[in-house]
Amino acid sequence: MSRVRVVGGGMAGSEAAMQLARLGHEVELWEMRPRVSTPAHQTGELAEIVCSNSFGGEELHTPAGVLKAEMRRLGSLLLEVADTCRVPAGGALAVDRAEFARGVTQRIEAQPGIRIVRDEVRAVPEAPAIVATGPLTGSDLAGDILRRFGPLLAFHDAAAPIVTRESLDLDVLFRADRYGRGHGDYLNAAMDQATYDAFWEALVGAEVTPGHDFEDVRVFEGCMPVEVMAARGRDTLRFGPLRPVGITDPRTGRRPHAVVQLRQDDTLGQLYNLVGFQTRLRWGEQRRVFRMIPGLEAAEFVRYGVMHRNTFLNSPRLLEATLECRSEPGLFFAGQLVGVEGYMESAAAGILAARNLDRRLRGLTPQVPPPDTMLGALVRYVAQADPDHFQPMNANFGLLPPMERPPADRRERKLVMAQRAVSAMERFMAAGS
Numbered sequence: 001m002s003r004v005r006v007v008g009g010g011m012a013g014s015e016a017a018m019q020l021a022r023l024g025h026e027v028e029l030w031e032m033r034p035r036v037s038t039p040a041h042q043t044g045e046l047a048e049i050v051c052s053n054s055f056g057g058e059e060l061h062t063p064a065g066v067l068k069a070e071m072r073r074l075g076s077l078l079l080e081v082a083d084t085c086r087v088p089a090g091g092a093l094a095v096d097r098a099e100f101a102r103g104v105t106q107r108i109e110a111q112p113g114i115r116i117v118r119d120e121v122r123a124v125p126e127a128p129a130i131v132a133t134g135p136l137t138g139s140d141l142a143g144d145i146l147r148r149f150g151p152l153l154a155f156h157d158a159a160a161p162i163v164t165r166e167s168l169d170l171d172v173l174f175r176a177d178r179y180g181r182g183h184g185d186y187l188n189a190a191m192d193q194a195t196y197d198a199f200w201e202a203l204v205g206a207e208v209t210p211g212h213d214f215e216d217v218r219v220f221e222g223c224m225p226v227e228v229m230a231a232r233g234r235d236t237l238r239f240g241p242l243r244p245v246g247i248t249d250p251r252t253g254r255r256p257h258a259v260v261q262l263r264q265d266d267t268l269g270q271l272y273n274l275v276g277f278q279t280r281l282r283w284g285e286q287r288r289v290f291r292m293i294p295g296l297e298a299a300e301f302v303r304y305g306v307m308h309r310n311t312f313l314n315s316p317r318l319l320e321a322t323l324e325c326r327s328e329p330g331l332f333f334a335g336q337l338v339g340v341e342g343y344m345e346s347a348a349a350g351i352l353a354a355r356n357l358d359r360r361l362r363g364l365t366p367q368v369p370p371p372d373t374m375l376g377a378l379v380r381y382v383a384q385a386d387p388d389h390f391q392p393m394n395a396n397f398g399l400l401p402p403m404e405r406p407p408a409d410r411r412e413r414k415l416v417m418a419q420r421a422v423s424a425m426e427r428f429m430a431a432g433s
């Protein structure tokens with residue numbers, strides 16, 4: 001049994017600490033909140049979700065679904081807890097954010113072998129350790145990483161606003177899921193062309209939070225602020241988060257010109273978030289412009305959209321695909337800090353780093369899951385991408401090696417790739433990995 005340190009009790013650190021404790025190690029889990037917070041977190045709970053309450057698709061033909069299937073086989077704590085606090089979200093796995101974070105915190109507090117230290121870590125710890133301090137890593141630690149491993153990279157990520165259900169006009173909004181997949185989980189605001197045009201003009205003319213360092217850092221395409229997307233063209237949003245395909249307005253019996261969707265944010269259904277509305281508009285402007293959406297005229301905002309600088313390592317220069325630091329055996333990095341993007345991707349990286357730290361401590365060579373698993377493909381990308389153009393990566397089918405005889409049908413092809421990935425992960429685990 002060894003004593004190990006995990007720094008950061010977010011998505012990756014929570015998974016890592018639990019894996020290591022279950023493998024018999026004594027874990028010190030360092031989390032700086034609530035003593036020191038980040039610009040995006042609001043509580044002192046472990047595994048706090050900072051933006052969307054959705055963990056993405058669950059169906060096996062989606063990349064997020066494949067990753068989850070693999071994580072379940074690897075014993076994911078986060079998915080165990082997510083199953084206990086789901087909220088309806090069609091084919092996606094969405095959770096009550098407060099119950100989720102509380103659930104993870106309670107499980108970790110109750111786990112023998114884990115001691116939680118509520119303090120900020122200011123320097124990279126000695127091995128054996130995992131650093132999983134996320135995109136909003138404390139500045140002293142970030143400075144020490146920079147001194148020891150070279151410059152950190154950065155991009156901007158934004159969060160969407162949340163409104164109360166009681167402030168919404170439920171005579172105007174209607175329940176529907178795109179293409180009827182789900183059980184009427186989303187609230188929809190239909191827009192005709194005149195309403196959409198007026199909304200678009202207000203949005204592109206609205207004032208944003210002053211830029212300090214925003215201009216010189218790129219925005220992650222997968223989490224682009226709604227006003228940045230709108231500025232690309234009058235119809236860009238209609239092909240993005242406001243696309244009307246698969247939705248029929250019950251009042252007209254027709255497909256609307258555009259649709260804003262609201263997703264339930266808590267188990268009781270009292271809070272809803274605006275899907276795809278991550279933004280850096282000033283708060284007053286969010287009230288003014290988003291209340292132009294039909295049914296949201298009196299919307300009460302319990303959280304406004306915000307934008308943050310996210311930092312990550314130049315992993316292709318520093319890390320093996322096992323997530324171990326090339327220059328310091330026994331020191332691992334995990335989570336968004338390594339350049340994966342997304343809650344589940346970060347958590348999965350935490351699981352892998354922990355399993356490999358365990359192997360290192362047992363005198364075994366750290367391992368990477370096979371390249372045809374989603375996790376194996378993702379960490380290979382992170383370690384082997386072009387270091388001069390490295391950007392964070394989500395789980396996606398483009399990472400997986402092509403099939404020899406792919407089915408012609410796209411959905412069928414994805415399903416076969418997904419089944420191949422899950423079987424490969426099962427074989428990897430059966431081999432004692």
Ligand SMILES: Cc1cc2nc3c(=O)[nH]c(=O)nc-3n(C[C@H](O)[C@H](O)[C@H](O)COP(=O)(O)OP(=O)(O)OC[C@H]3O[C@@H](n4cnc5c(N)ncnc54)[C@H](O)[C@@H]3O)c2cc1C
Nearest residue numbers: 008010011012032051052121133134138335336342343346
């Ligand atoms: C504003 C914003 C919105 C995002 N929206 C989404 C989204 O909608 N969907 C999605 O899938 N992903 C989103 N992400 C990206 C990403 O998936 C999440 O940030 C995810 O939480 C990353 O997991 P992590 O474990 O790497 O980091 P985190 O979950 O952030 O955990 C890191 C932990 O380390 C702690 N910490 C930091 N520095 C120190 C220190 N020096 N000492 C001790 N503790 C420290 C922090 O307090 C935090 O608890 C968003 C990120 C940001 C910043």
